[in-house]
Each structure stands twice: as structure tokens, then as C-alpha cells.
Amino acid sequence: MVKRPEGRNAPDYASKIHIVVSPAYYHNYMMGQLFASQVHHTIAREVLKTDPAHALYVGHKSVGKYMTKRVFAPGKTLPWNDLTKFATGEDLNPKAFAEDFRGK
Known part of the structure; x- marks a missing residue:
């Protein structure tokens, strides 16, 4: 765990403007x-x-062709959830992300 430096008593939370003005911003990442x-x-x-x-x-x-056909070409013509399903065959989900961390 990171510990606060001795003698430090500043509002560090305020250094990240996203938290104050766009609290849902990090969820987009x-x-x-x-x-x-x-x-x-x-x-x-x-x-x-x-x-x-x-x-x-x-x-x-073939990777470029896939990206062109399945991600870039449809672009904003599809809502993001439809684009995800069109590009991958599934709704957005954490399965692939979780797999990236198995065994690490």
C-alpha cells in the first residue's frame, strides 16, 4: 500500500480534474x-x-482487413454496444479482459 509522505496534507484528490468535473470519465477508460x-x-x-x-x-x-470491415467501416453508424457485437460476436463483457490476467 502506498503511504502518504510525512508532513503531506494537501487535497490530492483535487489534482485530477476528471474526478471533479467528469466523475464517470474513468469508467470510459x-x-x-x-x-x-x-x-x-x-x-x-x-x-x-x-x-x-x-x-x-x-x-x-488479415488483421487490418478485419479492423477495417468490423470496426472502422461501421464507425459511428452503430451504437457502441451494437458495434461491439458486430466486431466480436458478443455483447461487451469482461471475459477476455479477465483472461489476459490468468497465470500472471
Whole structure:
């Protein structure tokens, strides 16, 4: 656990403007990470036919084609939850994100 430095008595919470003016902002970071993990696992399994822990995108044009067709092309034409399902075949969920931490 991080301990407060001796003699420090300042309102550190106020140093992060997100907390004060946009309290739900950090939740967006987590949703983005969930989406990224889910897309990565989908690409690894369906496009590269490999374990997500060993997936390398370099030199695989099929990854770019997947991203173009499933993420970039639809863009804002779909609500984010529909885009997630279109891109990965599932609603946004924490399964892929949790898998990223197994055995670490």
C-alpha cells in the first residue's frame, strides 16, 4: 500500500480534474479496455487462429482487413454496444479482459 509522505496534507484528490468535473470519465477508460481485449481475443482466435497470449499482428494483412470491415467501416453508424457485437460476436463483457490476467 502506498503511504502518504510525512508532513503531506494537501487535497490530492483535487489534482485530477476528471474526478471533479467528469466523475464517470474513468469508467470510459475501463470500457475501452474491455473492448480492446475483446477485439484482440476475437482477432487472435478467428483471424490468426492462435491463442490471444501469443498473437502477433505484424505482417498479417488479415488483421487490418478485419479492423477495417468490423470496426472502422461501421464507425459511428452503430451504437457502441451494437458495434461491439458486430466486431466480436458478443455483447461487451469482461471475459477476455479477465483472461489476459490468468497465470500472471
